[in-house]
Amino acid sequence: MRKIINSTYISLDGDIEQLDQWSFDYWSDDLERYAHKLLFAADALLMGRETYANFEPAWSERAGTDAFADRMNSIDKYVVSSTLAGGAWGDTTVIPQDKAVAEITELKARPGGDILMYGFGPVAKTLLEHGLLDEVHFWVHPVIAGGGTLAADGFRGRLEHTHTELMDTGVVVLTYAPAVTSS
Numbered sequence: 680m681r682k683i684i685n686s687t688y689i690s691l692d693g694d695i696e697q698l699d700q701w702s703f704d705y706w707s708d709d710l711e712r713y714a715h716k717l718l719f720a721a722d723a724l725l726m727g728r729e730t731y732a733n734f735e736p737a738w739s740e741r742a743g744t745d746a747f748a749d750r751m752n753s754i755d756k757y758v759v760s761s762t763l764a765g766g767a768w769g770d771t772t773v774i775p776q777d778k779a780v781a782e783i784t785e786l787k788a789r790p791g792g793d794i795l796m797y798g799f800g801p802v803a804k805t806l807l808e809h810g811l812l813d814e815v816h817f818w819v820h821p822v823i824a825g826g827g828t829l830a831a832d833g834f835r836g837r838l839e840h841t842h843t844e845l846m847d848t849g850v851v852v853l854t855y856a857p858a859v860t861s862s
Contacts, residue, residue, distance in 0.1 A: 680787060680788060681786075681787050681788075681789065681790075681791055681792065681793060681794055682793045682794070682813040682814060683725065683783075683787060683793070683794045683796065683806060683811055683812050683813050683814075684717065684721070684793050684794070684795050684796070684813060684814045684815075684816065685795075685796050685797075685798075685799060685803050685806075685812055685814065685815045685816065686714075686717055686795060686796070686797050686816045686818070687797070687798055687799040687803075687815065687816070687817055687818065688702050688818045688820060689799075689817050689818065689819055689820065690819075690820050690822050690823060690824035690827075691819065691820070691821065691822060691823050691824075692823045692824055692825065692826070692827040693827030694824035694825070694826045694827055695798060695799055696826070697824055697826060700824065701820060701822045701824050702820055704822075705820050705821070705822075705846075705848040705849065705850050706848070707846065707847050707848045708847075709846045709847040709848065710818075710846050710848065710850060711747075713844065713846070713852060714747070715746075715747060717793075717795055717816070718747065718750055718751070718754075718795060719750060720792055720793050720795075721754065721792050721793040721794060721795035722754065722755065722791045722792035722793070722794075723754060723755045723756070723757060723786070723791065723792070723793075723794045723795070724751075724754055724755070724756045724757065724794070724795055724796065724797075725756075725757045725758075725759070725783070725786075725794050725795070725796040725802065726756070726757070726758055726759070726796055726797065726798070726802065727758070727759050727760065727798070727800050727801055727802040728758060728759070728760035728761075728762060728763050729800065730796075730797060730798050730800065731756070731758045731760070731763070731766065731768070731771075734751070734768075734797070735766070735767070735768040738751040738752055738768070739752065739768060752768070752769055753769060754769070754770075755769075755770045755772070756768060756769060756770065756771040756772070757771075757772050757773075757774055757783075757786060757794075758771060758772070758773050758774065759773075759774045759775075759776055759779045759783075759802045759805075760773055760774075760775075760776060761775065761776035761777070779802070779805060780805065780809050780811070783806065783811055784809075784811060787811060799815070803815075804834050804836070807836045807857060808836070810857065812857060813856065813857075814841070814854055814855065814856055815838060815854070815855045815856075816852050816853070816854050817852070817853045817854075817855070818850055818851075818852050819850065819851045819852070819853060820849075820850050821849040821850070836857075837857070837858035838855035838856065838857060838858055839855060839856050839857070839858045839859070840853065840854070840855055841854050841855060841856050842854040
């Protein structure tokens with residue numbers, strides 16, 4: 680069975696939305712290698728409508744600039760949305776929000792590589808709640824951004840630490856798996 684892996688940049692105070700204001704200062708070859716490893720182990724991207732709306736123009740305009748951009752543009756994409764009818768970014772499949780759990784369960788059961796998702800929004804939270812998310816990689820940046828947003832909606836979930844990777848710019852990638860709860 681394929682793994683669904685979430686990769687999320689986060690500030691020390693829990694900001695996951697204003698990345699353009701604080702994350703670029705910490706980019707390095709070290710981070711690029713880690714991001715490359717995650718993307719190239721996957722053969723599908725899973726995202727919500729907002730991530731898709733941000734990624735499609737950004738990555739489309741980078742087509743042909745490097746192997747990472749080309750992989751982002753060529754990989755199969757699955758978008759969970761209640762409003763999007765279709766996607767124009769490569770091979771994009773829209774999954775209706777009300778069928779997300781069933782269709783992602785079926786997608787995960789298909790043969791293939793990992794399924795990678797960026798950002799910890801409503802889709803990631805739904806996957807975690809339904810036992811479909813296998814790993815979360817929080818890229819903790821050494822900055823207080825001034826606007827924590829990770830659990831602004833009151834979301835709660837338990838995770839178990841599985842790995843730590845310290846990057847050369849001070850970013851720490853903390854990898855977690857869903858916590859096994861005793862009945």
